Amino acid sequence: MANTEYHVSLHDLTHVFDDGRRSLTALSSVTIDVPPGQFTSVIGPSGCGKSTLLRLAGGLLTPSEGTALVDGEPPRKAQRAREIGFVFQDPSLLPWRTVAKNIALPLEVDHLERTRELPDLAELLDLVGLSEFRDYHPYELSGGMQQRVALARALAFNPTLLLMDEPFGAVDEITRSALRYELLRIWERHGGPAGRKTVLFVTHSVSEAITLSDRVIVLSGRPGRVRADIAIELPRPRTEEMEQTEPFLDYAAQLRRLLKEDAQ
Amino acid sequence: MSIQEFTQRSLRSILAYVAPPAVLLIGIVAFWEFYVDWRDISIIVVPPPSAVVERFFENPDFFWKEGGYTLYEATLGLMFGSSVAIALAVLMAHSKLAERTFLPLAIVIKVTPLVAIAPVLVIIFGFGTTPKIIVAALLSFFPTLINAMTGFRDVNEGAHSFLRSVHASPWQVFWKLRVPSAMPYLFAALKVTYPLALIGAVVAEWFTGDRGLGLVIFSANANLDTPTLFVAIGVLAITGVTINIVLSVIERRVLFWHESVRSTTT
Numbered sequence: 074m075a076n077t078e079y080h081v082s083l084h085d086l087t088h089v090f091d092d093g094r095r096s097l098t099a100l101s102s103v104t105i106d107v108p109p110g111q112f113t114s115v116i117g118p119s120g121c122g123k124s125t126l127l128r129l130a131g132g133l134l135t136p137s138e139g140t141a142l143v144d145g146e147p148p149r150k151a152q153r154a155r156e157i158g159f160v161f162q163d164p165s166l167l168p169w170r171t172v173a174k175n176i177a178l179p180l181e182v183d184h185l186e187r188t189r190e191l192p193d194l195a196e197l198l199d200l201v202g203l204s205e206f207r208d209y210h211p212y213e214l215s216g217g218m219q220q221r222v223a224l225a226r227a228l229a230f231n232p233t234l235l236l237m238d239e240p241f242g243a244v245d246e247i248t249r250s251a252l253r254y255e256l257l258r259i260w261e262r263h264g265g266p267a268g269r270k271t272v273l274f275v276t277h278s279v280s281e282a283i284t285l286s287d288r289v290i291v292l293s294g295r296p297g298r299v300r301a302d303i304a305i306e307l308p309r310p311r312t313e314e315m316e317q318t319e320p321f322l323d324y325a326a327q328l329r330r331l332l333k334e335d336a337q
Numbered sequence: 338m339s340i341q342e343f344t345q346r347s348l349r350s351i352l353a354y355v356a357p358p359a360v361l362l363i364g365i366v367a368f369w370e371f372y373v374d375w376r377d378i379s380i381i382v383v384p385p386p387s388a389v390v391e392r393f394f395e396n397p398d399f400f401w402k403e404g405g406y407t408l409y410e411a412t413l414g415l416m417f418g419s420s421v422a423i424a425l426a427v428l429m430a431h432s433k434l435a436e437r438t439f440l441p442l443a444i445v446i447k448v449t450p451l452v453a454i455a456p457v458l459v460i461i462f463g464f465g466t467t468p469k470i471i472v473a474a475l476l477s478f479f480p481t482l483i484n485a486m487t488g489f490r491d492v493n494e495g496a497h498s499f500l501r502s503v504h505a506s507p508w509q510v511f512w513k514l515r516v517p518s519a520m521p522y523l524f525a526a527l528k529v530t531y532p533l534a535l536i537g538a539v540v541a542e543w544f545t546g547d548r549g550l551g552l553v554i555f556s557a558n559a560n561l562d563t564p565t566l567f568v569a570i571g572v573l574a575i576t577g578v579t580i581n582i583v584l585s586v587i588e589r590r591v592l593f594w595h596e597s598v599r600s601t602t603t
Contacts, residue, residue, distance in 0.1 A: 131502050152504040159502040165495025168594040169517050181513070182505040210594055230503065 080234060080271040081107040081130055085139035088125050099125040101296040110269040114282035117292030123275040124238050130273060131157050131236045143234060155183060158227030162239040164219035166211040173207040176225045189231060197225040200259055217248035235272045253284055257311055279328045283321060284311050291331045301331050384564040392564040404572045407538050407549040410466055414473020415534040419481045426485030447479040455544040464545045473537035477530035484526035488519025521595050524588045531580050
């Protein structure tokens with residue numbers, strides 16, 4: 074039954090939040106297949122269920138209807154194999170731990186014999202450019218640096234799937250733009266034997282989605298449905314200059330139009 | 338910054354915090370001494386501070402020893418009450434059913450006046466240390482329960498999701514996330530419950546006194562020995578202040594990462 078052609082398969086996902094008094098349909102019949110190594114962004118208005126989609130794919134929520142599969146199996150299995158790396162909007166670090174110990178946190182919950190090679194701590198710190206800050210505590214770092222710690226923590230198991238929920242949503246615009254290219258650099262460099270990691274990236278920034286992605290999925294407002302699925306055929310590596318080129322601006326106009334129509 | 342400069346600076350900052358209340362206290366004591374003398378108030382009604390100090394130095398060991406008993410009972414009661422409260426809080430933080438079961442009963446304990454319970458405890462447990470420990474435990478129980486429960490639940494949502502996404506067990510989530518998250522709440526509870534436990538021990542000693550500052554207060558009151566009464570109160574106050582200072586020092590070391598500590602140090 075395992076259809077491993079796709080790394081992530083979301084089929085006919087519907088999710089209803091029900092607290093006994095009110096029910097809210099966050100997602101309605103969403104189907105998305107993501108092949109391995111693809112960088113896919115999910116964009117949509119606030120409250121369209123983007124985060125819910127990511128939590129379903131990562132096995133943090135169980136769908137009300139439909140199926141979510143990672144590598145053809147329920148996401149819990151990928152969790153157990155430590156194949157999932159989550160990054161949230163809030164860096165959600167443990168404030169009592171140093172940078173190094175925050176990054177090492179996932180390794181402490183693990184008791185499996187690893188077959189794949191894990192990056193060591195120095196490598197991870199170097200990757201996110203925080204080697205000199207290993208013994209700092211999160212409150213001594215800027216928001217952008219905290220988010221880089223969160224990224225390193227998500228990479229600690231060298232997972233094949235990265236799920237990123239508006240990870241740069243809480244940092245200022247300039248840092249945000251820098252982080253975007255840094256993420257691309259890491260993604261392109263930190264591939265491992267399985268090729269590049271598959272990334273599902275939730276954002277509400279149009280330019281962020283285009284810069285990063287191979288593919289952008291536009292969700293409509295609540296309840297979220299797939300409104301458009303657009304391949305971004307810009308060459309890699311992506312550069313800041315590219316943001317001023319015609320194809321980039323065309324994609325941006327197209328996405329903005331889709332989002333605007335939905336808002337009306 | 339040289340060591341000498343550093344000591345000078347920290348001395349100055351300590352002075353800045355200690356000096357104002359110390360001046361106020363000295364002022365009050367001086368006025369008290371002067372007023373009692375001026376109005377010729379009887380030593381039985383209000384003794385002058387000098388008489389209180391004199392009484393203490395007549396037999397300081399006696400007061401320290403009785404105070405030690407009270408502190409010992411309060412501490413044991415505090416540990417007992419807090420342990421039960423924390424254990425229940427763990428259950429309640431994980432299960433709504435446990436919360437619905439235990440919380441109403443905990444509120445009954447909270448609202449029952451302790452003075453009413455103490456005689457009952459004497460009948461049940463006699464005049465030993467047990468009733469004092471129980472009263473101290475009952476008083477420290479409720480604030481610890483509520484704070485611990487809130488603390489175990491007040492975990493960073495993203496950190497919790499992250500741990501779940503790497504398949505951490507509930508046990509690992511508890512030790513790595515819930516316990517450290519609850520520490521600020523537990524310290525806040527301790528600063529309330531330690532003085533409460535002292536009160537509990539003193540009240541229990543009134544009723545079941547064979548020793549301790551509660552008994553000293555009780556018998557001094559009966560004998561109209563007001564200076565001794567004041568010494569006992571003073572020893573209790575000093576004990577309370579010392580506990581508070583020690584707790585604050587430990588809190589600063591343990592909760593260095595928490596904004597409540599950081600906002601007062603920088």
